[in-house]
Amino acid sequence: MIARHFGIGLAIVFIASYALAQGMADKGGTDKRRSGTQDMGGVLQKMQDDDTANPxxxxxxxxxxxxxxxxxxxxxxxxxxxxxxxxxxxxxxxxxxxxxxxxxxxxxxxxxxxxxxxxxxxxxxxxxxxxxxxxxxxxxxQSRGFPITPPDDPRLAPFRARGEKLWQARQGQLNLSCAICHDDNAGKKLAGVTIPEAHPTGYPIYRLEWQTLGSLKRRLRNCLAGIRAEPYAYDAPEYVMLDLFLMDRARGMMLESPGVRP
Amino acid sequence: MANVLVNAPKTAKRGSIVEIKALILHPMETGFRPGPNGRIIPRNIIERFTATWNGTEIFDMEMSPAIAANPFVSFFAVASESGTVGLRWTGDEGFVVEERVAIAVE
The missing domain is CATH 1.10.760.10 (Cytochrome c-like domain)
Incomplete structure (x- = not known):
């Protein structure tokens, strides 16, 4: 009986410390990165968290x-x-x-x-x-709640570097790079919408604008069309390179799949 | 391919108000949009959603093309007796989906 109570007590302590660690990872002083979830309204956050309301x-x-x-x-x-x-x-x-x-x-x-x-x-x-x-x-x-942990495969490095180059490169008729919005101006408004930091934490996401589920690839194509650049072909390696770079940039952040976004 | 998520309490106090939430996978194609070939995509929507409690109708909703894909409906009911809540969606192209949830009233 005592052993059982001790076990339960341990479990509570563990859960409490785990919750504390999660809270610190999300809001903590050192990590200033924000998942798109934190930039959404409360209603959408609730929708994402409720498994019977999340489409x-x-x-x-x-x-x-x-x-x-x-x-x-x-x-x-x-x-x-x-x-x-x-x-x-x-x-x-x-x-x-x-x-x-x-x-x-x-x-x-x-x-x-x-x-x-x-x-x-x-x-x-x-x-x-x-x-x-x-x-x-x-x-x-299945990986919901897991921290993003890109593999330590040295063969990935050149692809990731090319992804970063794409991220930094200006393109399209508006002559913008991904970094100009999502690094330099994240958190500010583009029209009425908060510019997110573009961490791929919830993919595949249910985007209300799409009225369906979509992949990171679709989201990237969306941004490319937005800066009036020609999206890469669906099977282009560029998407994977950008994905690699973004996952490394979001290293340690929590996965929320399937995410809900506006 | 019926794909439904229902959120209703398993138990309720007699006379209390319970919330029942239902989400269903459906394109809700408006019938106004042209497809890739330029032709109008035929309308394909859920026309009606009804809920019954032990066979008695407690909620009825008519849906229109203006409702977004994968409609989420939430409504309230008074828990008067234990029983089964039946949910039924009917629509274009012979769409019929039925789902049942049991609620025990104490």
Whole structure:
């Protein structure tokens, strides 16, 4: 009995210190970075936190169905090889990464599609298709609350550096770089909207403007169109490079997938 | 592909007011937008949402094309007896989805 109470006491202490650590990580003095969540209104924050109000959870549910469904010439489902989706805990926090036997990084969507074409021997899923988004959301949801931890793979460094270069480069008719808005002027207003710091903490996100779930790629295309630059092709490596750079920039921040954004 | 999230209390005190929240995956295509080929995409919306408590209708809502995709509906009901809340969405292209949740009233 005493041992049991002691165990419960320990658990409470652990939970309390964990909550404290979380609070410090979010609002603490040293880390001034802000997730897009903190720039949203209270109503949207509530929507994101409530799993029965967050529309992204509809896609997570859909992803759960797809996870168990056999597909392709192999006749296997994701679950047949990976088992429970719990095996995917923390995966979204470390992508993009270089898959075994490859020499270029892929993002989470790319990795899922790779598994699909190589192991399930099924047709490739198109970018932003409902199936790919649902599976990505299902996998990413497992990493909710995990800190972003890009892998220490030295082969990623050149790709990340190119991503940073893209981030700094002016482009488009408005001749703006990503950094001009999201580094130099983050927190200020662009029309009525607060410019976020652009940390990829909630992807795939349910964006109310889109009325659906979307990937970081779609969000980047959105920004490129906004500065009147020509978005890279859907399969362009630039998106993965930017993703690599952004994930490194957001290192240690908490994943919130699926996020809700205005 | 029915995909619904319902949030209702499992238990309620007799006579208390409970909130029932329902979210459903649906494109709510307005019927006014041109598709990539320039032709109008046919309207595909949920037309009606009804809720029953042990078979008695407690909530009825008519939806219009102005309602965004994946509609989220929240409403209140007085918990008078234990039973099942039935939720039903019907709409264009023969769309019918039904969902049930049990609420125990003490």
């Amino acid at each position: 992204g959870m509809l896609f997570v549910q859909l992803g759960g169905e797809l996870w168990g469904k056999a597909s392709g010439a192999s006749g296997k489902s994701c679950a047949d090889c990976h088992g429970s989706v719990a095996s995917m805990k923390g995966v979204a926090a470390r992508y993009p990464a270089i898959p075994k036997g490859a020499d270029a990084p892929v993002d989470l969507e790319g990795r899922i599609d790779l598994c699909r074409t190589a192991n399930q021997r099924a047709g490739s899923l198109t970018s932003e298709s409902r199936e790919l988004l649902a599976l990505t959301a299902y996998v990413a949801h």
